[in-house]
Amino acid sequence: MYAMMDQSREGRELMAIMLKSAYDIVLHWFRHERVRLHFLRMVSENLTGPEEKGTGVGLLMFLSFLEQYGIGVAVGGSGMLTKALIDCIEDHGGKVTANVSVERVLVKDGRAVGVRAAGGQEFMAKEAVIGALHPHVLPKFVPEMDPAAARAAQQTEITANCVLTIHAALNEPLKFKAGDHVGRAMMIELLPDRVDVLREHFDDLRYGRLPRHSLIGLGSASNLDPTRVPPGKAIMHAWDYVPYEHPDGGAARWDELKIPFAERMLEKMRAYIPNLTSANIIKYHCDSPLDMERTSPSFLRGDIHGVAPYLYQFGAHRPTPDLGQNTVPGVERLYLVGPFQHPGGGVFGAGRGTAMRMCSDLKIDFDKVVKGAK
Ligand SMILES: Cc1cc2nc3c(=O)[nH]c(=O)nc-3n(C[C@H](O)[C@H](O)[C@H](O)COP(=O)(O)OP(=O)(O)OC[C@H]3O[C@@H](n4cnc5c(N)ncnc54)[C@H](O)[C@@H]3O)c2cc1C
Structure with a gap:
């Protein structure tokens, strides 16, 4: 692949993009802090800090892929995709045996x-x-x-950047300070005001620290797929990046400390979504990196990308x-x-x-x- 790319100017340029960090490239290509943040935050969704060399290619992949194809979401939730695959196997004479x-x-x-x-x-x-x-x-x-x-x-x-998630059932759809259009997006990122905040977040993770800032992403699939909820109600999922080993006692400590962490996340989110109140939240479920590992042997040490x-x-x-x-x-x-x-x-x-x-x-x-x- 590299030998082929090395044969043309365009190929060599692509090779350089691949080998550099997304941060190197964004700094060179864009001036506006918000634009830089937009690109760098999306690249980091691949569970790696944008200053890591070799993340440059993510710039060409993530945003352009999402712009071109959008995000596919199964009507009724991800379980429906699994169900459709099982139906397909059975329709072709196959058999699926679970819990083995x-x-x-x-x-x-x-x-x-x-x-x-x-x-x-x-x-x-x-x-x-x-x-x-x-x-x-x-x-x-x-x-x-x-x-x-x-x-x-x-x-x-395995990545140093694990995820802690909240899945909430809500009495009413989220109301965003920035306007109703935000709720129509499948993936919403609460961006910090400076690129350095994002950099520091991944620096902390590299050292196994609990990040001093937040990089919260969220979605409310019921805005796009009403089959998920009873009429008028809503759901929300949100995530932030944390280390697998909790600095205060290791991975096992997440069982006790995940709820206080989730509560702090919800508090921070209220600055953008005022009606994310305890009255609006019927109930929520929270998964720590340790829970992710328990969910599937693919997610060893909480790495949801294996x-x-x-x-x-x-x-x-x-x-x-x-x-x-x-x-x-x-x-x-x-x-x-x-x-x-x-x-x-x-x-x-x-x-x-x-x-x-x-x-x-x-x-x-x-x-x-x-x-x-x-
Ligand atoms: C919180 C979270 C959010 C995510 N968000 C997104 C997203 O927004 N978009 C996206 O595209 N991806 C997302 N992902 C990633 C995506 O879910 C995974 O990449 C995907 O599930 C991998 O699918 P898979 O079938 O290859 O592996 P898995 O889903 O891990 O399935 C592997 C299966 O094999 C079984 N298995 C393994 N070993 C054995 C064994 N020894 N015996 C029997 N069974 C075994 C496991 O139990 C499991 O059922 C997310 C993941 C998580 C956890």
Whole structure:
């Protein structure tokens, strides 16, 4: 890729953008503090500080992607997307079994042939096994994998920027000081007044400190999808960035300290949304980075994108060059999916890449399968 880019002026320019930080580029391209903040805040949504070298490419990806395609939101909530996928599998004769914890990928003659669940039950595969197995635990599931690839997988870096979220049921829709148009946005960022505040937030996270400022983002999906709530009511979700290890006693302390943190977030949000009062909040649920880890083994140490989006863990090198093709060296017919694979965390339909790779190995015409599904 780099050799190809190096062959033209445009390619070399793109290469430089990729290697620089978003901050380097925004400082060079834009003068206005608000414009700079707008771009830098969006880049940081990828769970990395905008001063990290290698975040420059995020400038070309995030905002342009959102401007071009918007944000897809499932009517009825994300669970409806899962339900639609299950319906599709079942419609094609497949079966989905939930609440089974897999402990081991079964390998015979260098090929994945099934999985063993906790309790010993085995599920045999006809053609292949697909796993959302985090690189840190992959060797535990597949001790047969190439030892050098296993070592590299276990050394992948997890982000320092975790998320604490609030999910609230509201008596009435949010009223924004800035005007009603704000509520029609899917993603709302409460920007600080200076770029330096944003920089300091990520500096604090780098040192494992509780940030001195807030970088709160929020959305109120019921403004766009009324099926989520009874008539007149509303929902809201909000997030801020925190370290996985609480400075006052480690990750386990979040169980006690997440509610006081959430209360402070709500207080700060009232400066922008006056009716976010306790009378308006029917009830809220709060998840700390520790809760995220409990939600899915993909979110180890609270990294909701699996592993950090550093340039060296990006593209075909995500999570490592060995695993970047969604396959596992040393074991055939074992395929990887998950936020730690390319293109990273997010509901992108990223399993498509794995499906393409599997189809190629199994001599199935991928384009024909996709056309048939339309
Ligand atoms: C709070 C939060 C907010 C987010 N916001 C956004 C957003 O606004 N937009 C966006 O695009 N993305 C967002 N994301 C990221 C997105 O949700 C994830 O990237 C996405 O869920 C990854 O999907 P996945 O199916 O690859 O992995 P997962 O959702 O992690 O699913 C993996 C599944 O495999 C199962 N599994 C793993 N190991 C085993 C095992 N050994 N045995 C049995 N089952 C196993 C897990 O239980 C889990 O069900 C957010 C994530 C969080 C947590």
